[in-house]
Amino acid sequence: ANYRLRVTTGPSYDLNTHRVVAVNADETLRIENEQAVTYLCVRIQDYTGLPNNSPKTSPYFTHPLHESDQYSISFILIPKQDISGNDLMFGNDFNQPIRDSIPPGFNTALKIVKWAIDPGLDGDPYADKPYLYSPGLTSWNYLRVGEKVNLDEEVGEVNRHERIAVVEEGGEGSGEAEREKLQIPGEAAQRKKHYLDENKRKEFVFEKGRQYLVDFGNPYLGFN
Numbered sequence: 001a002n003y004r005l006r007v008t009t010g011p012s013y014d015l016n017t018h019r020v021v022a023v024n025a026d027e028t029l030r031i032e033n034e035q036a037v038t039y040l041c042v043r044i045q046d047y048t049g050l051p052n053n054s055p056k057t058s059p060y061f062t063h064p065l066h067e068s069d070q071y072s073i074s075f076i077l078i079p080k081q082d083i084s085g086n087d088l089m090f091g092n093d094f095n096q097p098i099r100d101s102i103p104p105g106f107n108t109a110l111k112i113v114k115w116a117i118d119p120g121l122d123g124d125p126y127a128d129k130p131y132l133y134s135p136g137l138t139s140w141n142y143l144r145v146g147e148k149v150n151l152d153e154e155v156g157e158v159n160r161h162e163r164i165a166v167v168e169e170g171g172e173g174s175g176e177a178e179r180e181k182l183q184i185p186g187e188a189a190q191r192k193k194h195y196l197d198e199n200k201r202k203e204f205v206f207e208k209g210r211q212y213l214v215d216f217g218n219p220y221l222g223f224n
Contacts, residue, residue, distance in 0.1 A: 005049030005223050007042050013095070023047050024055040028076070028160045035083070037151060039076040039160050044223050045069065063166050072217035074164045078151060078209065085195065085204030090140065090216065091123065091133035099126045117218065120196055137195035137204060139216065142167045142188055145175030146211030167215040175210065 010018035011033035021029060021042050028039040043058040060066055102125060110132075114121050120138035123131045137143070144167050169188040171179040182204060185191045195201050206212060 005044075005047075007044075007049070009040055009042075020051060022051065022054065023049065024058040026161055028164065034080065036080055037078045039164070041072075041074045041161065041164055043072040043074070043217075045071065046222075046224055048224060060166060065166065065168075066217070068219040069217045070219055070222045072215055074167055074215045074217075075213075076146075076160065076164060077206070077212040077214060078149060079206045079212075080151065081208050083206040084202060085137050085206065086135065086198060086201040088136045088206055089133040090136040091121075091131065093129065093131035093133070095129055097126075097128050098130050102126070113220075117220075118192075120192075135195060135201055136214070137201055138192050140192075140214050141217060142169050142213075142215040143191065144168060144213035145171040145178050146213055147173045147175055148207070148209045149211055151209055164213055164215070167213045178207075178210075 007021040007023055008015070008018040009021050009029055009031055011031050019029060021040065023042050023044050024047055028041045031038045031040060043060045045057055045061050047054055047056050058072075060072055061069060066072065106125070110121075110125070118134050118139050120134035121132060123133055125132060169186065169191065170176065179186075184204075185194050195204070
């Protein structure tokens, strides 16, 4: 059978709360729930999914950091309450078993991913409700700690999209000071390694009202 990808997003697992994401579009989607306000942008190289008029690619994939990447999930996260760095997880889950669909060699591939890409990854793909999670601090390719904002004041759409056009590791203003205070390594790979230590994750707080710019993607997963 021929399948086409449709990307949706929402504040909960309830599909009635979801909207279709315009993949590779010059826009961000605002998502809000009791935990956070999030502005999301999704890019997929050689995209052939829905909506039908979606661009096949994005200028993102011409940037030197991303020329070999196949996709990007990028967002601005603004927590509504303080969240421990040990509690904020990032990953995949399903509400029904996928064990009959898991291809041969999957366990070997998973071990390689844990060894080479994300040692913080943990989960059970063979469970009735399968999942693979790792702490955001160890899995995100790029993390930029931004300034604090008033949650009641909207950031302009153009400004939002430009800010996550390409997220680079680092900090902005008081966010840079926060990184220095916590002695967070400046290089993304070193930051990911640094936060494999659970005690260090517990020291990190995603602060209420502070902006966190995130990018996650890689060259290994194609969607065609």
